[in-house]
Amino acid sequence: MLKPHRNNYDVIIAGGGPAGASAAIHLARGGVRVLLVEQKKFPRAKLCGEFISPECQAHFEKLGVAGAMVASAPALIDETVFYSSKGHHIAVPSKWFTGNRPAYGLSRSLMDEVLLRSAQENGVIVYENASITEPLVDRERVAGVRVKVNGEHHDFRAPITIDATGRARILSRKLAHENAKRPTLVAFKAHLKQTKVAAGACEIYFYPGGYGGLSTVESGTSNLCFIIAAENVKRCNSDPNVVLRRCVMNNPRAAETLETAEVSSEWLSASWERFGRQRPSPAPGLLAIGDSAAFIDPFTGSGMLMAFESGELVAQVVLRHRRDSASDLEADYTANYRRAFDSRLRICGLIRRAAFSPRLAELCIAICGASERFRNRLARSTRAQSKSHNFLPHNSLLE
Numbered sequence: 001m002l003k004p005h006r007n008n009y010d011v012i013i014a015g016g017g018p019a020g021a022s023a024a025i026h027l028a029r030g031g032v033r034v035l036l037v038e039q040k041k042f043p044r045a046k047l048c049g050e051f052i053s054p055e056c057q058a059h060f061e062k063l064g065v066a067g068a069m070v071a072s073a074p075a076l077i078d079e080t081v082f083y084s085s086k087g088h089h090i091a092v093p094s095k096w097f098t099g100n101r102p103a104y105g106l107s108r109s110l111m112d113e114v115l116l117r118s119a120q121e122n123g124v125i126v127y128e129n130a131s132i133t134e135p136l137v138d139r140e141r142v143a144g145v146r147v148k149v150n151g152e153h154h155d156f157r158a159p160i161t162i163d164a165t166g167r168a169r170i171l172s173r174k175l176a177h178e179n180a181k182r183p184t185l186v187a188f189k190a191h192l193k194q195t196k197v198a199a200g201a202c203e204i205y206f207y208p209g210g211y212g213g214l215s216t217v218e219s220g221t222s223n224l225c226f227i228i229a230a231e232n233v234k235r236c237n238s239d240p241n242v243v244l245r246r247c248v249m250n251n252p253r254a255a256e257t258l259e260t261a262e263v264s265s266e267w268l269s270a271s272w273e274r275f276g277r278q279r280p281s282p283a284p285g286l287l288a289i290g291d292s293a294a295f296i297d298p299f300t301g302s303g304m305l306m307a308f309e310s311g312e313l314v315a316q317v318v319l320r321h322r323r324d325s326a327s328d329l330e331a332d333y334t335a336n337y338r339r340a341f342d343s344r345l346r347i348c349g350l351i352r353r354a355a356f357s358p359r360l361a362e363l364c365i366a367i368c369g370a371s372e373r374f375r376n377r378l379a380r381s382t383r384a385q386s387k388s389h390n391f392l393p394h395n396s397l398l399e
């Protein structure tokens, strides 16, 4: 049975992925009493490409977990190579994003565990195996959450609640009375042994109906994660091994690298209906971060970066609001969120058309192959624009 430490907090965070855990660490360090509720027990595997963009390392330093991440022995990834369905390819070096740092290949079970335990060490109260079922609403303001643990419900209250439940967006959806829509896309992920992926590379394969990524994580294991139209999955009897052989390995480079591969974990799958933006503040008293606020296309390899950036941003805005309670929390957060993320989300929306059409992907790869300058600008436009938002340096949240 859950024995609550208390029922009232300054901030409740729903979800303990990278967005929720990083926001919790920043807030707790700023003197805020935080409750974080996570439905799973960590460590747990997570459907993801497990490519941790080089810019995330600056976030690990600010969060005080850089040493623990290095101790987890991530694979170092120097470039991402995109392969068209005809085998043409272009490379995007990791150093284009930070100057000299490689990306990390690290499993989500390790990365997310390090972040969640660090939140606890920073004083955050963390409930795992605890599922948020609905928001509590007082006079049209979100005032906390209802949590189900072992079949029992418990209510927790706070003036500010943060939805960090990823693409589930549990609180935002419940408030909008949104029903689940028919999924148009399905993703699968597994760890593999004996692939022929190039050392130091994340390889992205385009094929009819979707794309997939293969890269190395800790211990020399390969992580394969791919997305495909739901109708193609149905045609393969929803069997990931059949989808892999019939669709993903349609790409000649994928056929070569995966020829001898053996699946060494269970397959994870997820489905969803759309990418892109949601409302950063879906209701008074409720702010959304990470995938709950916007789901950026996985080919950018920057979803986790956006989770850390929005976790930091929400903490900055909440701490400012605590110093000046006359400020409009929801409007302030929405304006700052849009400034930080709208431009890259718009650009990804345009590139997405090519990602799901082999002919357009072929054309895009040809254009990007012809001009390194264009390729560099396009790759960087999927990240923060230099003046769009000033994420603060280490420790400045405490001042």
Ligand SMILES: Cc1cc2nc3c(=O)[nH]c(=O)nc-3n(C[C@H](O)[C@H](O)[C@H](O)COP(=O)(O)OP(=O)(O)OC[C@H]3O[C@@H](n4cnc5c(N)ncnc54)[C@H](O)[C@@H]3O)c2cc1C
Pocket: 014, 015, 016, 017, 018, 019, 020, 037, 038, 039, 040, 047, 048, 049, 050, 051, 052, 053, 130, 131, 132, 133, 164, 165, 166, 167, 168, 170, 187, 188, 225, 226, 227, 289, 290, 291, 292, 296, 298, 301, 302, 303, 304, 305, 307
């Ligand atoms: C196919 C695919 C490949 C991807 N590859 C990459 C990649 O290589 N690199 C990259 O940077 N990004 C990648 N992403 C994106 C990345 O996974 C997300 O952007 C990132 O996980 C977002 O973090 P988050 O904390 O917002 O959400 P999540 O990581 O989804 O965390 C949400 C947490 O909320 C919990 N939760 C959900 N519902 C409830 C509830 N009711 N109560 C309590 N807790 C709840 C979940 O258990 C989970 O732990 C990929 C995404 C997909 C779909």
